[in-house]
Amino acid sequence: MKTDIYTVEQIAPDTWRIDECGRDNCYLLCGSERALLIDCSIGTGDLASLVRSLTNLPLTVAVTHAHGDHAGGGHQFGEILVPAAETGRLWRGQNLRVFRRKLLSNRMKKQGIRKRNVRGDIRETIWTPFEEGATFDLGGRTVRTVPVPAHTVGSTVFFDDENKLAFLGDSVCPVLPMHTFCALPLAAFPPIGDRLYEMTAGYTLWCGHGDGRLDRDLICRQTAWVREILEKNPANAERQTAAYYPAFDKTGCVGYNPGNLYETEEPFDWRWEARRFLRG
Numbered sequence: 001m002k003t004d005i006y007t008v009e010q011i012a013p014d015t016w017r018i019d020e021c022g023r024d025n026c027y028l029l030c031g032s033e034r035a036l037l038i039d040c041s042i043g044t045g046d047l048a049s050l051v052r053s054l055t056n057l058p059l060t061v062a063v064t065h066a067h068g069d070h071a072g073g074g075h076q077f078g079e080i081l082v083p084a085a086e087t088g089r090l091w092r093g094q095n096l097r098v099f100r101r102k103l104l105s106n107r108m109k110k111q112g113i114r115k116r117n118v119r120g121d122i123r124e125t126i127w128t129p130f131e132e133g134a135t136f137d138l139g140g141r142t143v144r145t146v147p148v149p150a151h152t153v154g155s156t157v158f159f160d161d162e163n164k165l166a167f168l169g170d171s172v173c174p175v176l177p178m179h180t181f182c183a184l185p186l187a188a189f190p191p192i193g194d195r196l197y198e199m200t201a202g203y204t205l206w207c208g209h210g211d212g213r214l215d216r217d218l219i220c221r222q223t224a225w226v227r228e229i230l231e232k233n234p235a236n237a238e239r240q241t242a243a244y245y246p247a248f249d250k251t252g253c254v255g256y257n258p259g260n261l262y263e264t265e266e267p268f269d270w271r272w273e274a275r276r277f278l279r280g
Helices: 047-054 068-076 089-093 097-103 106-110 186-199 216-232 270-279
Strands: 006-012 015-020 025-030 035-038 059-062 079-083 126-130 135-137 142-147 156-160 165-167 175-178 204-206 243-245 253-256
Touching (some): 047 068, 068 097, 156 186, 175 186, 175 216, 216 253
Parallel strands (some): 079 126, 175 253
Antiparallel strands (some): 142 156, 156 165
């Protein structure tokens, strides 16, 4: 199924990947009694109507983290569940229209998606926190959550154990996004990468960008690359925006900020980053 903005792919029984014009993915899971939408995109199209065309079950919307390309469409549903660590003003601010309009990709613009397509606002959305380890009973299908703080402080993986599916959000993507807004210092990733690799044995992995598919071995390679970066750089550099290791490669690399490698007494100034983002 395809709309002007969204493409739908059934990836398992009662499970769909919804692609927002190649920019980001959300996932719809249905049980016998309820449905769960994991992430809700920027919200450039009518995602709510699309979801309703796939299921009429009572719907819960929960996000892997609160970046605007994962929580921005929440206004279409009225209420979304957000990791408890990411419900503050800094996170809500990223879902204002002015921020979300900056997230449009070149591909979206070429296909005619404009700033005016980004409607709705965080102020129209109730954000309800969910705690670490929350579970969702869909009826004959239970989805559990595991916190993996690295990409963001509240980043969460959703596990469907019955069907051996794991939904990673941006915890791991082909370009590991440790250079994005409010990422933890890069040094936070290696123990998370080790843990993710161990936890996902036997699961099919789906992530928040690209075609969604993720090779589990990439977690191992990216974790090793992060360790190499840290070995070569014993201290934070002057503030920079983004670097890639070993080199930029859409099929696999690490994105990081040389000024945010290690935790320091003076936390990284994300307000400065927000101003730079809006100016750009």
